[in-house]
Amino acid sequence: xxxxxxxxxxxxxxxxxxxxxxxxxxxxxxxxxxxxxxxxxxxxxxxxxxxxxxxxxxxxxxxxxxxxxxxxxxxxxxxxxxxxxxxxxxxxxxxxxxxxxxxxxxxxxxxxxxxxxxxxxxxxxxxxxxxxxxxxxxxxxxxxxxxxxxxxxxxxxxxxxxxxxxxxxxxxxxxxxxxxxxxxxxxxxxxxxxxxxxxxxxxxxxxxxxxxxxxxxxxxxxxxxxxxxxxxxxxxxxxx
Amino acid sequence: xxxxxxxxxxxxxxxxxxxxxxxxxxxxxxxxxxxxxxxxxxxxxxxxxxxxxxxxxxxxxxxxxxxxxxxxxxxxxxxxxxxxxxxxxxxxxxxxxxxxxxxxxxxxxxxxxxxxx
Numbered sequence: 001x002x003x004x005x006x007x008x009x010x011x012x013x014x015x016x017x018x019x020x021x022x023x024x025x026x027x028x029x030x031x032x033x034x035x036x037x038x039x040x041x042x043x044x045x046x047x048x049x050x051x052x053x054x055x056x057x058x059x060x061x062x063x064x065x066x067x068x069x070x071x072x073x074x075x076x077x078x079x080x081x082x083x084x085x086x087x088x089x090x091x092x093x094x095x096x097x098x099x100x101x102x103x104x105x106x107x108x109x110x111x112x113x114x115x116x117x118x119x120x121x122x123x124x125x126x127x128x129x130x131x132x133x134x135x136x137x138x139x140x141x142x143x144x145x146x147x148x149x150x151x152x153x154x155x156x157x158x159x160x161x162x163x164x165x166x167x168x169x170x171x172x173x174x175x176x177x178x179x180x181x182x183x184x185x186x187x188x189x190x191x192x193x194x195x196x197x198x199x200x201x202x203x204x205x206x207x208x209x210x211x212x213x214x215x216x217x218x219x220x221x222x223x224x225x226x227x228x229x230x231x232x233x234x235x236x237x238x239x240x
Numbered sequence: 241x242x243x244x245x246x247x248x249x250x251x252x253x254x255x256x257x258x259x260x261x262x263x264x265x266x267x268x269x270x271x272x273x274x275x276x277x278x279x280x281x282x283x284x285x286x287x288x289x290x291x292x293x294x295x296x297x298x299x300x301x302x303x304x305x306x307x308x309x310x311x312x313x314x315x316x317x318x319x320x321x322x323x324x325x326x327x328x329x330x331x332x333x334x335x336x337x338x339x340x341x342x343x344x345x346x347x348x349x350x351x352x353x354x355x356x357x
Contacts, residue, residue: 022311029314036321037328044329048336066274073270081263084254084304091253165347216306223305230296233270234289238277 009211021213028217032224035187039228042180046235049176053169060173061239063128063155065119069237072115073229079108080226083195083219090212095202098215102199105222109192116185123174126153130178131171138171140164180232187225194218252309262303269296 014020050057086101123129127137127149137159139145150156159167198218201207207215273292281288302308307315 025310025314026317029317033317033321036325040325040328043325044332047329048332051333052336052340066277070270070274074267077263077266077270080266080300080304081259084259084262085256087306088254088256088259220305223300226304227297227300230300231290231293234273234277234293238273238285238289240277240280240285 009208017210021211021216024213024217025220028220032220035224039180039183042176042183043231043235046176046180049172053173056166056169056173057239059166060170060177061237063123063126064177064237066237068115068119069233072112073233075108075112075115076226076229079105079112080223082108083222087212087216087219090202090207090215091209093209095205095207098202098207099199102195102202106192106195106199109188109195112188113185113192116181116188125149126155128155128174129171130175131168136171136174138167138174140168177236180236184225184228184232187228191222191225194221252306254303254306258303262299266296266299269299 010017010020014023082101082104086098086105089097089101124135127135127146129136129138131138131140135146135149137145137149137153137156141164142160145156145160150160159170162170195218198215201214269292273289273296276288276292277285279285301318307318
C-alpha cells in the first residue's frame with residue numbers, strides 16, 4: 001500500500017479496510033462482554049433473592065402488567081429487525097433506506113420508553129416502589145406509609161394485611177425490578193442517541209459498502225439491549 | 241491474512257427473507273412464552289421460560305448479530321461472557337443457600353427478642 005494515496009477511510013495503523021473492520025468489531029464484542037458482566041450483577045441479585053423468597057416474587061409479579069411487557073418485547077424485536085436491516089442496506093449502498101430504517105429503530109425505542117414511562121408513573125402513583133422510597137406502600141411499619149398512597153392507592157387494602165416482613169421483602173423485589181429495568185432503560189436512551197448520531201453520519205455520506213463499521217457496531221449494541229430484555233421480560237413479568 | 245476472507249464477516253449480506261423470517265420467529269416465540277407463562281406448569285414454569293428465552297437469544301446472536309458468519313473469535317468472546325455469568329451465578333446461589341437457615345434463624349430470634357423487650 002502506498003502511503004501517498006492513503007485512503008481517508010483507513011486509519012494509518014491498519015493494513016487494509018478489512019483488517020480495520022475486524023479490529024473494530026473485535027473491540028465492540030469485548031465491549032459487549034463488559035456490558036453482559038455489568039448486567040450480570042443485577043441478574044445474580046435477582047436469582048439469589050428469588051431462590052430464597054419464591055413466594056415474594058410470585059406475589060409481587062401480579063403488580064406488573066404482562067400485556068404492556070409483551071408489547072414492549074414486540075416493539076424491541078421490531079427495532080432489532082430494522083437495525084439488522086439497516087446493516088444490510090448500508091452494505092448494499094442504499095443510503096436513503098439506511099436513514100429510514102434507523103429512523104424506525106429510533107421511533108420503536110421511543111415507543112418502548114413511552115410504555116416504560118406509563119408503567120413507572122402508574123407504579124409511582126400506587127406506591128409500588130422499593131421499601132425506603134417516600135411513597136412506597138411496602139414499609140415494614142404501616143404507620144410509615146404516606147397517607148396519599150393509603151388513601152388513593154388501589155393496592156393498599158390488600159398490602160396492609162400482609163405480614164410486615166413479607167411486605168418489606170416485596171419492597172426489595174421492587175428495588176430489583178427498578179434497578180434492572182432502569183439500567184436497561186438507560187441503555188435504550190443511549191441507543192436512541194447512538195441511532196440519531198448514525199443517521200446524521202449516514203446523511204452526511206460517511207458510510208459506504210466498503211466502510212460501515214459504525215452502523216454494524218451500533219446495531220450490535222442495539223441487539224444486546226434487545227437480548228437483555230428477552231431475559232428480563234419472562235423473569236419479571238411472567239412469574240406464575 | 242490470506243484466509244481472512246473465509247472468516248471475516250465484512251461483506252456478508254443477509255437476505256431480507258432471512259431477516260424477516262427471524263423477526264417472525266422471535267415474535268412467535270414471544271407469544272409462546274406469554275402463553276406458557278399463563279399456564280400452570282407445576283414447577284417447570286421458570287425452566288420453560290428460560291429455555292424459550294435462550295432460544296430467542298441464540299437466534300438474535302447468530303443471525304441479527306451475524307455470529308454465524310462472523311470470525312469465530314467474536315463468538316468465543318460472547319461465550320466466555322456467558323460462562324463467567326454462569327460461574328458468578330452458581331457460586332453466589334450455592335453460597336447464599338448454604339447460609340439461608342442461619343439467616344432465617346437469626347431473623348426470627350431477633351424479632352422475638354425485640355417484641356419481648
